[in-house]
Amino acid sequence: MSHQQSVPEKKILNPSAFCQIGVVVNNIDETIKYYTEMFGFGPYEIKHVDYSDATYYGQPAGYRGKRAFFHLGNIEIELIELIDGKTIHEDFLKEHGEGMHHIGFQVESLGESVNNAEQAGFKVTQGFTRPDGSGFAYLDSNKTGGVIFELIQPPPEVKEN
Numbered sequence: 293m294s295h296q297q298s299v300p301e302k303k304i305l306n307p308s309a310f311c312q313i314g315v316v317v318n319n320i321d322e323t324i325k326y327y328t329e330m331f332g333f334g335p336y337e338i339k340h341v342d343y344s345d346a347t348y349y350g351q352p353a354g355y356r357g358k359r360a361f362f363h364l365g366n367i368e369i370e371l372i373e374l375i376d377g378k379t380i381h382e383d384f385l386k387e388h389g390e391g392m393h394h395i396g397f398q399v400e401s402l403g404e405s406v407n408n409a410e411q412a413g414f415k416v417t418q419g420f421t422r423p424d425g426s427g428f429a430y431l432d433s434n435k436t437g438g439v440i441f442e443l444i445q446p447p448p449e450v451k452e453n
Contacts, residue, residue, distance in 0.1 A: 304409045304431075305397040305443065312368045312396030313315060314442065320360045320373040327362075327438045333369075337361045346377075346420040353378045353418075370396070380418045380430055380440070392442035402427050402445035409443070422447060 317323045320338070327333040337360070344354035355377025363370050371423045372393065374381050386391050399405040404430050406416060414431045417440075423428035426445045 302352055304405060304414070305399065305441065308398075309398045310367070310395065310444065311398045312370055312394075313392060314370045314394040314396060314440075315373055315391065316372045316374075316384050317372070317390050318385070318392040320358050320371050323371055324360055333362055333364070335362065340375075343377075343420045346379075346418060347416070348378050348380070348418055350416070355379045355383070368396075394442045396428075396442040396444045399443045399445050401425070402429060402443060405429075406443075407441045424448060441442065 310327075315323075319429070321328070324334075324336055324338075339359045339361070341359055342354075342356050346354055356375040357379075358373040358375060360371040368391070372381050374385070381393065384391075402421060403425060406419070409429075409431055410416070414435065416429045416433050419427065419429035424447060426447045428445070429443045431441045
């Protein structure tokens with residue numbers, strides 16, 4: 293059976309800008325140890341994050357977490373551990389347990405990309421915008437076969453050429 297969907301006037305994301313797979317875990321340190329010993333993955337960049345100005349389904353909902361980043365080929369893998377706060381990562385853990393959470397796409401303008409997504413009928417489930425306009429937004433997966441898409445605008449100092 294063929295399913296046709298109208299194409300939005302403005303594209304929400306560029307397929308060639310696929311840059312990240314996010315994995316929600318209970319314990320980053322244990323996951324890193326396992327991935328390193330079993331598969332030889334690494335090196336890892338570990339960050340503690342504080343998104344006190346984040347939103348959760350449009351409402352203020354700050355949270356803190358721990359992240360670990362490494363690469364498989366050209367794709368960044370983000371390990372996500374929640375420390376506290378209300379997030380879609382916590383929702384995912386409760387519903388599915390640990391596992392692949394999202395695929396990320398780099399965007400030129402987060403605000404414009406979010407606006408295009410909302411015009412196409414997507415809801416932003418969680419987001420964070422820095423004063424310079426960079427940040428991220430997760431799109432509701434109801435229209436995408438259960439796949440969560442993350443729109444990522446890196447800060448100017450880390451954008452790839």
